[in-house]
Amino acid sequence: MIPTDSDTATDFSLRALNLVNSGIIVLDAHHKIVLWNGWMVPRSARAAARVRERSLFEVFPELRGSRVEAAVLAALSPSADGASTTIPQSESRAPFPLRETGSFDGPRIDQAVTVTPFRDGEQRYCMIEIRDVSGAVEREKRLLDHAESLRARSYVDGLTGIANRRYFDVALDRELRRAQRAKGELSLLLIDIDSFKAYNDHFGHQQGDACLSTVAQALAAKLKRPADVAARYGGEEFAAILPDTSLEQARLHANAIRDHVAGLALPHAPAAHWPMVTLSIGVASFDRERLHEVPALIEAADKALYAAKRGGRNRVVVDGDASA
Numbered sequence: 001m002i003p004t005d006s007d008t009a010t011d012f013s014l015r016a017l018n019l020v021n022s023g024i025i026v027l028d029a030h031h032k033i034v035l036w037n038g039w040m041v042p043r044s045a046r047a048a049a050r051v052r053e054r055s056l057f058e059v060f061p062e063l064r065g066s067r068v069e070a071a072v073l074a075a076l077s078p079s080a081d082g083a084s085t086t087i088p089q090s091e092s093r094a095p096f097p098l099r100e101t102g103s104f105d106g107p108r109i110d111q112a113v114t115v116t117p118f119r120d121g122e123q124r125y126c127m128i129e130i131r132d133v134s135g136a137v138e139r140e141k142r143l144l145d146h147a148e149s150l151r152a153r154s155y156v157d158g159l160t161g162i163a164n165r166r167y168f169d170v171a172l173d174r175e176l177r178r179a180q181r182a183k184g185e186l187s188l189l190l191i192d193i194d195s196f197k198a199y200n201d202h203f204g205h206q207q208g209d210a211c212l213s214t215v216a217q218a219l220a221a222k223l224k225r226p227a228d229v230a231a232r233y234g235g236e237e238f239a240a241i242l243p244d245t246s247l248e249q250a251r252l253h254a255n256a257i258r259d260h261v262a263g264l265a266l267p268h269a270p271a272a273h274w275p276m277v278t279l280s281i282g283v284a285s286f287d288r289e290r291l292h293e294v295p296a297l298i299e300a301a302d303k304a305l306y307a308a309k310r311g312g313r314n315r316v317v318v319d320g321d322a323s324a
């Protein structure tokens with residue numbers, strides 16, 4: 001602290017300034033430091049006597065060209081209007097090389113800096129206030145991390161906008177339990193785009209992604225009941241969960257979906273089995289004796305899907321069909 005006056009009132013004010021829980025620097029019109037409060041001393045590792053009467057920009061050369069310098073020059077110009085300039089931490093994270101007390105090479109304190117011009121008679125000054133906002137920055141980071149992890153764990157597939165595999169797993173488990181409890185029906189469709197490797201090879205991965213989205217939307221549009229679930233099962237494979245739907249009803253649904261996508265006449269690669277984008281679909285239904293658990297139901301639908309592929313693609317095979 002630099003005593004500027006020995007009278008009691010000034011002494012009293014200076015002592016109070018030394019107790020303030022933020023950095024206070026006062027500069028004269030020549031950018032010379034005339035006040036450096038106690039908060040600054042341990043965090044800058046500079047005693048008041050060492051900086052007295054020195055230019056702020058000599059003490060901290062890195063401030064040259066910074067937002068802080070611009071704010072100081074504006075505050076000390078004869079036309080300064082007395083208004084404060086705040087430099088939020090988001091714009092300039094840590095303009096002053098200040099560290100936690102006792103940490104000589106630790107990370108800098110995150111700072112919010114305010115520069116305020118004032119006059120004493122004809123003399124122009126400016127006060128720089130530096131607040132430690134590290135705690136708020138840390139809290140904000142934690143909130144962002146949390147939001148990010150919620151997003152990552154959410155139930156929507158980022159590419160196609162329909163439910164993701166995570167949601168599918170939860171929904172199938174829930175619907176299977178419900179079917180068991182209610183002695184109801186439940187069908188599962190596993191849906192695979194035919195010759196999709198050839199599609200990617202011919203049109204490129206980006207157009208492949210667009211094709212996946214189109215098929216996903218077409219699938220979602222064909223499922224009308226609120227409890228039906230269309231999901232991306234993985235890669236170029238989709239799934240549909242159809243509660244209260246028998247095997248034969250599911251066969252009809254699957255054929256309608258297959259027809260609809262083939263009818264879109266999306267051009268396929270020359271090396272593909274069909275000239276347009278087509279689907280192979282395997283269907284299986286909950287069955288109290290045989291298919292009453294998730295893995296068994298999925299395996300049955302998958303076997304039917306494989307049979308549809310073997311049978312020439314662009315077709316539906318239902319669990320129990322001779323070819324499945």
Ligand SMILES: Nc1nc2c(ncn2[C@@H]2O[C@H](COP(=O)(O)OP(=O)(O)OP(=O)(O)O)[C@@H](O)[C@H]2O)c(=O)[nH]1
Binds near residue numbers: 196197208
């Ligand atoms: N563009 C794109 N391609 C994907 C994505 N996920 C999986 N694929 C591609 O889908 C293709 C699937 O190929 P395969 O499993 O060999 O099957 P296929 O070519 O569709 O042949 P069949 O299923 O036998 O008709 C692979 O080339 C994967 O790279 C994705 O998110 N985007």
